Amino acid sequence: MPIFAFIRPYKLMAVSALLALLLTAGVSLSLGQGVKFIVDNGFIAGSKAQLSDAIFVLMGLISLLAVGTFTRFYLMSWLGERVSGDIRKAVFNQIVTLHPSYFEENRSGEIMSRLTTDTVLLQSIIGSSFSMALRSMFMLIGGLIMLLITSVKLTLFVIICVPLILVPMIIFGRRVRTLAASSQDAIADIGTYAGEIIQNIKVVQGYTHESREQAAFGAEVEKAFEVAKHRVQQRSFLIAVVIFLTFSAISMMLWVGGMDVLSGKMTGGELGAFIFYAIMVAMSVATISEVYGELQRAAGSATRLLELLKVESTILEPKIPQDIQHHHEMVLEFKNGDFYYPSQPNIAALKGINLQIPKGKVVAFVGPSGAGKTTLFELFQRFYDPQQGHIIFNGVDLTLLNLTVLRQAMGMVPQQPVLFSTDVWHNIRYGRPNATDEDVIDAAKRAHAHEFIERLPQGYQSYLGEQGVRLSGGQKQRIALARAILKDPEVLLLDEATSALDADSEYHVQAALKELMQNRTTLIIAHRLATVVHADMIVVMDQGQIVDTGSHQSLLKTSSLYKRLCELQFDRIEKSQAS
Numbered sequence: 001m002p003i004f005a006f007i008r009p010y011k012l013m014a015v016s017a018l019l020a021l022l023l024t025a026g027v028s029l030s031l032g033q034g035v036k037f038i039v040d041n042g043f044i045a046g047s048k049a050q051l052s053d054a055i056f057v058l059m060g061l062i063s064l065l066a067v068g069t070f071t072r073f074y075l076m077s078w079l080g081e082r083v084s085g086d087i088r089k090a091v092f093n094q095i096v097t098l099h100p101s102y103f104e105e106n107r108s109g110e111i112m113s114r115l116t117t118d119t120v121l122l123q124s125i126i127g128s129s130f131s132m133a134l135r136s137m138f139m140l141i142g143g144l145i146m147l148l149i150t151s152v153k154l155t156l157f158v159i160i161c162v163p164l165i166l167v168p169m170i171i172f173g174r175r176v177r178t179l180a181a182s183s184q185d186a187i188a189d190i191g192t193y194a195g196e197i198i199q200n201i202k203v204v205q206g207y208t209h210e211s212r213e214q215a216a217f218g219a220e221v222e223k224a225f226e227v228a229k230h231r232v233q234q235r236s237f238l239i240a241v242v243i244f245l246t247f248s249a250i251s252m253m254l255w256v257g258g259m260d261v262l263s264g265k266m267t268g269g270e271l272g273a274f275i276f277y278a279i280m281v282a283m284s285v286a287t288i289s290e291v292y293g294e295l296q297r298a299a300g301s302a303t304r305l306l307e308l309l310k311v312e313s314t315i316l317e318p319k320i321p322q323d324i325q326h327h328h329e330m331v332l333e334f335k336n337g338d339f340y341y342p343s344q345p346n347i348a349a350l351k352g353i354n355l356q357i358p359k360g361k362v363v364a365f366v367g368p369s370g371a372g373k374t375t376l377f378e379l380f381q382r383f384y385d386p387q388q389g390h391i392i393f394n395g396v397d398l399t400l401l402n403l404t405v406l407r408q409a410m411g412m413v414p415q416q417p418v419l420f421s422t423d424v425w426h427n428i429r430y431g432r433p434n435a436t437d438e439d440v441i442d443a444a445k446r447a448h449a450h451e452f453i454e455r456l457p458q459g460y461q462s463y464l465g466e467q468g469v470r471l472s473g474g475q476k477q478r479i480a481l482a483r484a485i486l487k488d489p490e491v492l493l494l495d496e497a498t499s500a501l502d503a504d505s506e507y508h509v510q511a512a513l514k515e516l517m518q519n520r521t522t523l524i525i526a527h528r529l530a531t532v533v534h535a536d537m538i539v540v541m542d543q544g545q546i547v548d549t550g551s552h553q554s555l556l557k558t559s560s561l562y563k564r565l566c567e568l569q570f571d572r573i574e575k576s577q578a579s
């Protein structure tokens with residue numbers, strides 16, 4: 001299994017753990033001989049001195065067993081934790097470099113569960129189940145040899161009895177496990193249900209549905225209880241059957257063996273040792289059959305993890321990247337571009353795109369929803385490659401550039417700002433991780449965000465995002481703009497917010513934007529009349545194509561689509577802002 005590649009760096013640990021495992025298995029097996037010695041030389045022979053000696057040796061063995069067990073348990077668990085941690089890191093490192101379309105084809109929940117559930121399973125396998133199985137194998141083989149040495153007749157008895165006990169155990173065990181899984185599912189359903197209600201508590205209360213929801217939730221709980229009851233019944237039955245069968249078998253063995261002792265064919269100590277080994281063999285078989293299913297599940301997890309590790313990003317970097325030609329007149333060019341999203345290979349998201357963006361200009365993109373404006377921005381950042389045509393950045397084809405160089409030159413401010421659930425420092429500093437506190441504060445000031453940040457409960461240390469303080473739409477935008485100011489990209493890609501802000505917020509956001517757009521090429525997906533009016537060039541898009549380009553005044557005359565957009569879209573937004 002290629003998972004061994006992850007264990008290889010810790011060879012010494014693994015070998016030591018294996019040695020400790022062999023030692024403990026050996027000592028456990030020798031304990032049976034201790035039992036024999038104590039009974040025969042101590043009790044039967046009636047020698048107090050020999051009994052004391054035997055107990056002394058036994059204590060020595062037990063101490064050795066304790067030390068060995070500690071070493072084995074510690075090293076194996078350490079290995080399990082270490083290796084699963086390494087795999088987790090490898091998987092995450094792989095995930096963050098994958099092409100974005102991978103995440104469209106694979107649900108994020110599934111990817112997350114590989115990172116958590118699958119790695120936890122591997123951890124428990126390497127840390128405990130595997131060593132349990134290995135130890136049991138040693139005990140089983142060693143135990144059987146010792147049984148045969150002690151009594152062939154009784155060994156045959158054990159070989160018949162063990163499966164008789166194990167078969168019902170395995171059948172019932174499986175049933176209990178399936179029921180345990182459905183019990184867990186039922187509990188998860190309860191959680192989901194409660195979560196949804198809590199999240200939408202205002203709707204529930206607004207519609208006065210409290211008692212309905214209580215009844216519905218009650219029904220879910222009862223369903224879970226029924227499943228649990230069934231599981232408990234099966235489990236209780238299993239325990240009873242196992243106890244009955246095991247002790248009956250031991251009693252029978254005592255009877256057969258006891259007869260042999262009485263007729264002098266075997267010593268009492270031998271019988272004691274025999275029972276000791278028989279129990280050891282039975283327990284080993286039970287352990288192996290128990291962890292076998294788990295090992296199989298782990299093999300599934302390992303395969304899934306390795307599959308993920310093998311996925312290669314489709315956005316490939318050149319082996320020898322080319323340098324940007326800063327003297328180039330056009331910052332961005334798109335020549336004869338066609339693009340289809342991998343998930344919709346028959347519908348062109350962009351078709352026949354030819355575009356040149358001159359340095360230092362403000363270019364606005366307008367068009368109805370689904371025209372392809374966002375797609376164009378994603379292609380400029382090389383989240384996808386066009387199937388046809390070339391995108392050229394400062395004279396160099398995007399595919400010949402180092403990705404870091406390209407993406408550092410691009411600053412995207414999305415319509416819905418993305419904030420992490422960390423403090424303001426971290427959120428702004430995301431634009432340039434090595435920025436000093438002064439740089440961050442300066443960027444916040446320029447983004448008109450400093451004042452409101454200072455007023456937050458813990459200032460720049462306040463937590464934002466899901467669990468943190470709630471910011472207004474305009475405040476979030478200004479944090480995102482401060483982040484972009486700090487990044488100081490050569491090209492700013494801006495998706496203007498459509499939601500109307502109040503006049504004060506709007507003033508601050510526009511002022512921050514103005515600051516950000518200074519002295520840089522800016523591409524804006526425009527939703528405001530003021531923006532298009534001030535743009536150096538406007539690109540009108542429709543159904544994945546560029547239908548017109550020009551200035552506001554010229555397009556009003558030449559482009560019917562632009563004229564219609566201005567009348568409909570911009571008017572509406574401007575009006576809603578004014579109201």
Ligand SMILES: Nc1ncnc2c1ncn2[C@@H]1O[C@H](COP(=O)(O)OP(=O)(O)OP(=O)(O)O)[C@@H](O)[C@H]1O
Pocket residue numbers: 104341342343344349367368369370371372373374375376
């Ligand atoms: N990740 C995706 N996978 C598949 N198709 C997509 C994806 N993103 C966008 N599309 C499709 O590509 C087309 C262009 O979408 P795009 O988001 O670029 O339009 P837009 O002009 O930015 O629209 P809007 O102003 O509503 O954001 C649409 O038909 C859309 O359904």
